[in-house]
Amino acid sequence: MTTARIRDFLRTRRPEGPCLVVDLDVVRNNYTAFRHALPDSAIYYAVKANPEPEILKLLASLGSNFDCASVAEIQMALAAGATAERISFGNTIKKERDIARAFELGVGLFAVDSHEEVEKVARAAPGARVFCRVLTDGEGAEWPLSRKFGCVPQMAVDVLVYAHQLGLESYGVSFHVGSQMTKVDAWDSALADAKRVFAQLAKQGIFLQMVNMGGGFPTRYLRDIPSAEEYGKAIFASLRKHFGNNLPKTIIEPGRGMVGNAGVIKAEVVLVSKKSDNDEHRWVFLDIGKFGGLAETMDEAIRYPIRTERDGDDMEPCVIAGPTCDSADVLYEKNMYPLPITLTVGDEVLIEGTGAYTTTYSAVAFNGFDPLKAYVI
Amino acid sequence: MTTARIRDFLRTRRPEGPCLVVDLDVVRNNYTAFRHALPDSAIYYAVKANPEPEILKLLASLGSNFDCASVAEIQMALAAGATAERISFGNTIKKERDIARAFELGVGLFAVDSHEEVEKVARAAPGARVFCRVLTDGEGAEWPLSRKFGCVPQMAVDVLVYAHQLGLESYGVSFHVGSQMTKVDAWDSALADAKRVFAQLAKQGIFLQMVNMGGGFPTRYLRDIPSAEEYGKAIFASLRKHFGNNLPKTIIEPGRGMVGNAGVIKAEVVLVSKKSDNDEHRWVFLDIGKFGGLAETMDEAIRYPIRTERDGDDMEPCVIAGPTCDSADVLYEKNMYPLPITLTVGDEVLIEGTGAYTTTYSAVAFNGFDPLKAYVI
Incomplete structure (x- = not known):
């Protein structure tokens, strides 16, 4: 996954310290693959995955829309050339003053999952479109979503009726099958739920128009994943199955699936050691860890x-840890990672599939270490 | 734990957004308490706990030494008025060029826990003092240390002999009983190990001088903790027990114990909701979460x-979560937190005991949210 362009950049620029390098050609290819796989769905890039300005500019120029989690992300999408009608404020937890600010900036599409949030949107963005997030089980995702977002489908009906009563446009429902979802049929039961919400609201004279099918599209880490085309086929089949010929407008929100495989982190081996003479396993310490951008190794969830x-040399499993004085800053220990026996202090390592959810997770200055730098090429 | 000065600051300044407020009077009191509890030990403040310049300046003026995890932290301690001989480079995982830089800056005391690290120090800081970190079990700590740092005592002997052979001054041993250690006798078995390392090296003509007893001193969160005086008595008794009348020089490295209770985070309730009509528990969403500075709620380890x-009103347990679109950004869920039933959107909440390990853990810009601001008063 380290492209020739990334290899060239690292060889010629020799950046000091750990850094992420993102290849825009890969982002462009991913966008095109989603475009072809789900030609009738609008793509809303999940800005939180990687908000580097060059990425946002490229996607804006390709016609992407943007799913934003905060006013700051909305401002970044606007600065990249997106118009406000191409932006969704997709966070269900918003301060009322942030809703008002987004509305002032022209944003007219908001996520909700509770009566209280509907009231805030009705006050701060009168007449805006809202979609209600429905809880799904997220089974099958490597980075599982909790119950944090969404409400049960029956409550979503009530929430959307309430939005309608408060003068908002009850526009649709959303769900999220869970990040890094590797089962192509994971969208099916959520789409069945969505259809039921549509049907119940129609009985009350409220006609929803849109299903936001969220993100969850995976990046290839160590295991193969289905292609965008396979996801597209499965999702389209489920849409047909549940909505028949009366298909709603649909939105997808790829984040990891759009940029994950476009980025590589260059890091350095700081120390290779053992804890005792008869220790069976080496500890390999890198100059990047959980607090420097690799937060998704929490509970060893994502294995990059x-x-x-030295990859041709003999391999042995080892513990991999970060450079900080924090004992939680260990990347892989329960499930040790095979690395070459010859690996030594000063060696460069490339951590692939790190284009999403790395730079922005990075701590400000934990232990005095700089946050992860990014180069977009 | 919210002092009158912090209350006054919040009332008069009304800072926007989540922020940490640190009361320097509390830091001064903590320093004095450690000074009295362990009058013969040198205090090396663990800068990583909170490196705000005003805190470092105060501690430098009081005569504190500094335990630094990186060159950046060394530079901060120097900028605060500490001289280089009052600084320890306490991270066992250092790039050789960082050791060289620290040595150039005048630092002459380095932590090691492996032969490889000794070689780096010998090359980059010839003749410097080193202490070897010994693995302890960390039993009893709320934020347990893993095996990440240190080596077994027998290997520490070899490492210190090797350091001597390479022309370094083998100066002592260190250990860390685990952060937020609430058992005052936790230092005893580690001091026994330290004494054995002293004795084995003495047989080879190498006379260690110093025991670095690390940090681990707790902050009072919800449960009472022993006083600094109680820790001092227990530790001094163990020193006498193992070293007799031939007491070594000792160092302590309080971080959490020095600043934890000096800080309070002011946050705001963004949403209170349920997931279904018959949900038994409320979800309370704050404008700060795991990625905004409360990383130590990981696995619900620290309960602030x-x-x-509205604390006089009836309470009910609820889930507390942060404001980001990340499902892992939940603070307390397995072990729900009682909050007033009347708590509502816009209410201010004070999260106490947050002076340590908050601002620097904060993510750069996750979801576009600003890192945690700090005010030191």
Whole structure:
């Protein structure tokens, strides 16, 4: 996954310290693959996955819309050239003053999952479109979503009726099958729920128009994943199955699936050691860890491919840890990671599939270490 | 724990957004308490706990030394008025160029826990003092340390002999009983290990001088903790027990114990909702979460006291979560947190005991949210 362009950049620029390098050609290819896989769905890039300005500019120029989690992200999408009608304020937890600010900026589409949030939107963005997030089980995702977002389908009906009563446009429902979802049929039961919400509201004279099918599209880490085309086929089949010929407008919100495989982190081996003479396993310490951008290794959830210049040599499992004085800053320990026996202090390692959810997770200055730098090429 | 000075600051300044307020009077009192509890130990403040310049300046003026995890932290300690001989480079995982830079800056005391690290120090800081970190079990700590740092005592002997052979001054041993350690006798078995390392090296003509007893001193969260005086008595008794009348120089490295109770985070309730009509528990969403500075709620390890203006009202357990679109951004769910039933959107909450390990853990810009601001008063 380290492209020739990334290899060239690292070889010629030799950036100091750990850094992420993102190849825009890969982002463009991913956008095109989603476009072809789900030609009737609007793509709303999940800005939180990686908000680097060059990425947002490229996607804006390709016609992407943007799913934003905060006013700051909305401002970034606007600065990248997106118009306000191409932006969704997709966070269900918003301060009323942030809703008002987004509305002032022209944003007219808001996520809700509770009566209280509907009231805030009705006050701060009168007449705006809202979609209600429905809870799904998220089974099958490597980075599972909790119950944090959404409400049960029956409550979603009540929430959307309430929005209608308060003068908002009850526009649709959303769900999220869970990040890094590797089952192509995961969208099916959520679409069945969505259809039921549509039907119940129609009985009350409220006609929803849109299903926001969220993100969840995976990046290839160590295991193969289905292609965008396979997801597209399965999702379209479920839409037909549940909505028949009366298909709603649909939105997808790829984040990881759009940029994950476009980025590679260059890091350095700081120390290779053992804890005792008869320790069976080496500890390999890198200059990046959980607090420097690799937060998704929490509970060893995401297992990134790691490449070294010694990959032809014999491998042995080892513990991999970060450079901080924090004992929680260990990447892989329960499930040790095979690395070349010859790996030594000063060696460069490439951590692949790190284009999403790395730079922005990085701590401000934990232990005095700089946050992860990014280069977009 | 919210002092009158902090209350006054919040009332008069009304800072926008979540923020940490640190009361320097509390830091001064903590320093004095450690000074009295362990009058013969040198205090090395663990800068990583909170590196705000005003805190470092105060501690430098009081005569504190500094335990630094990186060159950036060393530079901050120097900028605060500490001289280089009052600084320890306490991270066992250092790039050789960072050791060289620290040595150039005048630092002459380095932590090691492996032969490889000794070689780096010998090359980059010839003749410097080193202490070897010994693995302890960390039993009893709320924020347990893993095996990440240190080596077994027998290997520490070899590491210190090797350091001597390479021309370094083998100066002592260190250990860390685990952060937020609430058992005052936790230092005893580690001191026994330290004494054995002293004795084995003495047989080889190498006479260690110093025991770095690390940090681990707790902050009072919801449960009472022993006083600094109680820790001092227990530790001194263990020193006498193991070293007799030939007491070594000792160092302590309080971080959490120095600043934890000096800080309070002011946050705001963004949403209170349920997931279904018959949901038994409310979800309370704050404008700060795991990625905005409360990383130590990971696995619900640290349970902060939370105060509201409605604390006299009836309480019910609820889930507390942060404001980001990340499903992992939930603070307390497995072990729900009692908050007033009347708590509502817009209410201010005070999260106490947050002076340590908050601002620097904060993510750069996750979901576009600003990192945690700090005010030191």
